[in-house]
Amino acid sequence: MNEFKKxxxxxxxxxxxxxxxxxxxxxxxxxxxxxDPFSIFPEGHTVILxxxxxxxxxxxGVEDGTDVNSYSNFGYSWLDNQFVAxxxxxxxxxxxxxxxxxxxxxxxxxxxxxxxxxxxxxxxxPNVTPDFDYAAVACGLGELGFNQEILTPQLGHRQRFQMIIxxxxxxxxxxxxxxxxxxxxxxxxxxxxxxxxxxxxxxRTICGKTFEMAEINFxxxxxxxxGGMANRLHPTGKPDRYAAICNRTCLAELEKRxxxxxxxxxxxxxxxxxxxxxxxx
Amino acid sequence: MTDxxxxxxxxxxxxxxxxxxxxxxxxxxxxxxxxxRDHTLWSDDPTELADRLGWLDVLDEMLAARAExxxxxxxxxxDGFTHAVVMGxxxxxxxxxxxxxxFPSGDRGLQLSVLDSTxxxxxxxxxxxxxxxxxxxxxxxxxxxxxxxRSHLEFFWDRVGNPGQFAxxxxxxxxxxxxxxxxxxxxxxxxRTDIGGRYSALSYxxxxxxxxxxxxxAGLVERALAVVDVLRSPDPGVNPGLWLGAAMGASARxxxxxxxxxxxxxxxxxxxxxxxxxxxxxxxHGTGVVPIVDEPLARRLFPDADALGRQIQLAPSGGGxxxxxxxxxxxxxxxxxxxxxxxxxxxxxxxxxxxVIAVVMRIPRGSYRGIxxxxxxxxxxxxxYNRLNTLFRPKLTYAMACFIEDMGWEAIPHYPAVCERMGxxxxxxxxxxxxxxxxxxxxxxxxxxxxxxxxxxxxxxEFGPRVRLGMIMxxxxxxxxxxxxxxxxxxxxxxxxxxxxGKAIPPARTxxxxxxxxxxxxxxxxxxxxxxxxxMTHHGLNNxxxxxxxxxxxxxxxxxxxxxxxxxEAYRMTxxxxxxxxxxxxxxxDNSIIxxxxxxxxxxxxxxxxxxxxxxxxxxxxxxxxxxxKNLFHNPLYKRPLWMLPWQQKEKVGRINAWRxxxxxxxxxxxxxxxx
Numbered sequence: 030m031n032e033f034k035k036x037x038x039x040x041x042x043x044x045x046x047x048x049x050x051x052x053x054x055x056x057x058x059x060x061x062x063x064x065d066p067f068s069i070f071p072e073g074h075t076v077i078l079x080x081x082x083x084x085x086x087x088x089x090g091v092e093d094g095t096d097v098n099s100y101s102n103f104g105y106s107w108l109d110n111q112f113v114a115x116x117x118x119x120x121x122x123x124x125x126x127x128x129x130x131x132x133x134x135x136x137x138x139x140x141x142x143x144x145x146x147x148x149x150x151x152x153x154x155p156n157v158t159p160d161f162d163y164a165a166v167a168c169g170l171g172e173l174g175f176n177q178e179i180l181t182p183q184l185g186h187r188q189r190f191q192m193i194i195x196x197x198x199x200x201x202x203x204x205x206x207x208x209x210x211x212x213x214x215x216x217x218x219x220x221x222x223x224x225x226x227x228x229x230x231x232x233r234t235i236c237g238k239t240f241e242m243a244e245i246n247f248x249x250x251x252x253x254x255x256g257g258m259a260n261r262l263h264p265t266g267k268p269d270r271y272a273a274i275c276n277r278t279c280l281a282e283l284e285k286r287x288x289x290x291x292x293x294x295x296x297x298x299x300x301x302x303x304x305x306x307x308x309x310x
Numbered sequence: 311m312t313d314x315x316x317x318x319x320x321x322x323x324x325x326x327x328x329x330x331x332x333x334x335x336x337x338x339x340x341x342x343x344x345x346x347r348d349h350t351l352w353s354d355d356p357t358e359l360a361d362r363l364g365w366l367d368v369l370d371e372m373l374a375a376r377a378e379x380x381x382x383x384x385x386x387x388x389d390g391f392t393h394a395v396v397m398g399x400x401x402x403x404x405x406x407x408x409x410x411x412x413f414p415s416g417d418r419g420l421q422l423s424v425l426d427s428t429x430x431x432x433x434x435x436x437x438x439x440x441x442x443x444x445x446x447x448x449x450x451x452x453x454x455x456x457x458x459x460r461s462h463l464e465f466f467w468d469r470v471g472n473p474g475q476f477a478x479x480x481x482x483x484x485x486x487x488x489x490x491x492x493x494x495x496x497x498x499x500x501x502r503t504d505i506g507g508r509y510s511a512l513s514y515x516x517x518x519x520x521x522x523x524x525x526x527x528a529g530l531v532e533r534a535l536a537v538v539d540v541l542r543s544p545d546p547g548v549n550p551g552l553w554l555g556a557a558m559g560a561s562a563r564x565x566x567x568x569x570x571x572x573x574x575x576x577x578x579x580x581x582x583x584x585x586x587x588x589x590x591x592x593x594x595h596g597t598g599v600v601p602i603v604d605e606p607l608a609r610r611l612f613p614d615a616d617a618l619g620r621q622i623q624l625a626p627s628g629g630g631x632x633x634x635x636x637x638x639x640x641x642x643x644x645x646x647x648x649x650x651x652x653x654x655x656x657x658x659x660x661x662x663x664x665x666v667i668a669v670v671m672r673i674p675r676g677s678y679r680g681i682x683x684x685x686x687x688x689x690x691x692x693x694x695y696n697r698l699n700t701l702f703r704p705k706l707t708y709a710m711a712c713f714i715e716d717m718g719w720e721a722i723p724h725y726p727a728v729c730e731r732m733g734x735x736x737x738x739x740x741x742x743x744x745x746x747x748x749x750x751x752x753x754x755x756x757x758x759x760x761x762x763x764x765x766x767x768x769x770x771x772e773f774g775p776r777v778r779l780g781m782i783m784x785x786x787x788x789x790x791x792x793x794x795x796x797x798x799x800x801x802x803x804x805x806x807x808x809x810x811x812g813k814a815i816p817p818a819r820t821x822x823x824x825x826x827x828x829x830x831x832x833x834x835x836x837x838x839x840x841x842x843x844x845x846m847t848h849h850g851l852n853n854x855x856x857x858x859x860x861x862x863x864x865x866x867x868x869x870x871x872x873x874x875x876x877x878x879e880a881y882r883m884t885x886x887x888x889x890x891x892x893x894x895x896x897x898x899x900d901n902s903i904i905x906x907x908x909x910x911x912x913x914x915x916x917x918x919x920x921x922x923x924x925x926x927x928x929x930x931x932x933x934x935x936x937x938x939x940k941n942l943f944h945n946p947l948y949k950r951p952l953w954m955l956p957w958q959q960k961e962k963v964g965r966i967n968a969w970r971x972x973x974x975x976x977x978x979x980x981x982x983x984x985x986x
Contacts, residue, residue, distance in 0.1 A: 145857030
């Protein structure tokens with residue numbers, strides 16, 4: 030089966046998938062059934078997470094305060110709905126050609142779970158919405174940063190994921206050993222709304238790894254005038270902060286440590302900021 | 311410019327670029343300089359150029375070696391040899407492979423096997439095919455150090471150990487030549503050192519295996535010599551090699567860097583050698599042409615392939631590994647649809663249509679898993695309905711249409727519309743029908759892609775009913791596929807009838823009650839499905855199969871299985887409820903009626919709720935168990951008994967507004983005090 034895993038990795042590369050990680054079902058034991066991928070496919074054995082890059086250039090217009098659409102199309106809706114969806118579908122076809130069932134999963138907001146009734150005793154109510162943060166850690170691709178975002182050593186927060194659940198028994202990838210987030214607090218300091226708490230934290234343990242994260246007032250983030258936006262799929266969903274000042278600052282700080290670094294630094298000038306009323310600071 | 315006949319006529323938009331390339335080659339006296347072995351034609355640096363052109367004049371030398379080669383084979387035959395194994399890689403193995411697959415063995419030949427893989431199964435196969443006491447082992451390696459080939463040699467040397475059964479083809483002075491002499495091998499063929507691997511076909515590397523196989527190798531060399539003068543000509547009207555090279559190079563520089571090779575089946579193996587020759591020879595310094603052998607669509611587009619050269623076509627560069635990656639393609643002559651209704655006849659969109667190309671992309675089996683389990687619906691609608699119908703397949707259909715139009719044939723990609731729901735509209739002229747739309751399933755039947763199952767689903771031999779179809783109309787006359795005989799896949803098992811949650815499918819095995827049409831002279835039929843019940847179920851107003859309806863309208867009792875409703879009425883009801891809102895809905899933030907339907911529609915633009923339980927899933931279960939399709943799985947589709955929700959409530963409501971009352975009572979028990 031490890032040969033098949035290698036074949037999947039090679040195919041993923043061919044499909045221009047930037048990140049692919051594997052986690053066997055034992056890594057999901059204890060997860061809330063409403064957010065457990067194996068509630069969807071109980072006979073499944075492996076979760077495969079595929080990630081594709083949000084080009085840094087899509088954030089440029091936001092950083093300069095001149096263009097949001099490049100990000101909201103290429104970095105958000107089209108990337109999710111078309112580009113990663115296409116790669117995921119093609120990888121699913123590859124796996125099913127080998128006789129293993131492959132169930133593609135789109136990252137619906139976890140808050141949209143259970144819009145229906147349970148169909149049988151003991152089964153979670155539909156829709157089960159798998160926890161992608163959990164899966165990213167379990168697949169060894171990333172960690173939860175202090176800013177509550179999944180950060181990968183390759184791209185920081187600049188990727189979007191979709192998932193495949195399969196009954197092929199594939200070996201788990203090792204959990205990430207290095208730490209991406211240096212707890213520099215740059216995200217906290219960057220937010221002019223004070224949405225990210227300086228001193229109140231929450232913790233989450235995934236696969237034996239405990240992450241301490243800032244408490245965040247997401248209601249403020251939904252109205253962020255600094256590049257953040259409400260969840261495009263559902264008003265209760267986690268707001269999209271990938272282009273917000275907090276994450277752009279995180280990106281700039283990670284680059285200083287060589288993470289996601291490019292030939293030229295992302296941040297070339299002091300970033301613009303607005304307060305809650307929308308006034309430039 | 312010299313007339314290059316109908317070759318240039320077929321180039322279309324590339325004509326100018328090819329003419330310019332030919333003019334450039336003429337200006338640089340390229341042909342003469344090639345034959346003069348002038349390396350500056352390519353580079354001032356002679357490395358691996360000046361010492362790689364020996365193939366230009368090796369032919370006479372090989373004819374002079376006739377006694378050596380034939381004498382070697384005669385000796386083997388006299389000693390009772392019956393088999394030969396050629397061990398080599400790349401240029402050393404591909405041409406022997408071409409020889410064994412393209413030429414009939416002569417009376418005096420040995421049974422030739424080519425070993426170019428270290429896969430244990432490949433080695434075991436060759437061992438099994440060659441009796442050790444009557445087999446000659448020929449090791450071919452220019453450098454003599456190719457690790458795979460040396461491994462093969464040592465493997466057979468350990469097994470056989472008789473030097474009289476071993477021979478080598480290699481460069482003079484190589485380690486392999488030394489080893490052969492040291493061990494006393496039967497013969498050492500020393501090739502010219504100035505011939506590179508893939509250019510060595512007509513030297514000892516290719517001709518000794520040909521002689522072993524009993525092929526008239528000298529005749530082959532003589533025929534090659536006969537065209538040398540033609541290939542020395544600087545006139546592209548005379549020299550087909552010059553014209554072809556210019557066409558390939560100019561096309562690649564224009565962005566068409568995929569070369570599809572369409573070969574007569576009798577010389578199909580020649581493509582393997584040609585593929586390596588072109589890929590390795592042009593793939594230098596960040597440029598190159600990607601050759602594609604046995605590309606099925608191209609073969610269909612040029613079914614009259616009968617000679618090498620003029621059938622070469624260049625596919626558009628798409629950035630992927632294949633120019634078109636559609637799962638299955640079938641072709642029908644438009645005449646097969648002569649009996650189609652006027653508003654579903656391809657001729658009424660494209661009067662010049664000659665062929666209909668039907669295409670299929672699969673629905674992954676895994677995208678039904680969440681609905682089968684009753685825990686996740688979203689991915690089926692997202693990936694397997696909307697994205698598949700509006701992105702994955704249309705993108706490839708578009709690419710295929712462009713590919714066909716690059717050949718100069720018009721290609722109309724057509725969306726799989728629900729043809730019975732097309733609007734009326736005003737004709738623009740007498741005889742011009744408005745809103746013509748084809749039934750892609752019928753087109754698929756006519757194109758030989760699959761058959762109509764009893765449940766009116768389209769089934770293919772590859773994926774059964776897990777498919778979505780698209781189509782292209784073109785004025786190109788293409789080789790048609792045969793229509794699949796009805797009943798090949800659907801055996802009227804009736805599983806679809808039993809498991810349809812809407813009871814929309816009529817009993818099976820009552821073909822006289824089926825709907826019948828004639829496609830290309832074949833009687834095609836399917837069950838007269840109750841589309842009203844089907845639509846109510848598919849679009850979520852059947853609470854037996856919709857946990858979302860059950861949650862948000864728990865007291866609604868609609869027995870869809872016994873409902874009398876038309877498809878149109880069902881559409882009007884389902885979409886109204888799915889898209890609708892009510893002034894204030896206590897428990898939902900967006901005032902939607904069915905929260906999930908509103909959500910999935912806003913995200914995906916579609917909503918599919920029953921998960922095709924009877925017509926697709928149970929049919930799949932039957933087909934997989936019968937192994938009637940190709941895409942089979944290690945594990946069964948159904949894991950446990952199918953779930954079904956009750957359509958009736960246990961208790962009747964019977965109050966003014968019990969739901970509101972319950973809501974308010976939960977929120978503030980005192981609020982309704984003294985209300986009625």
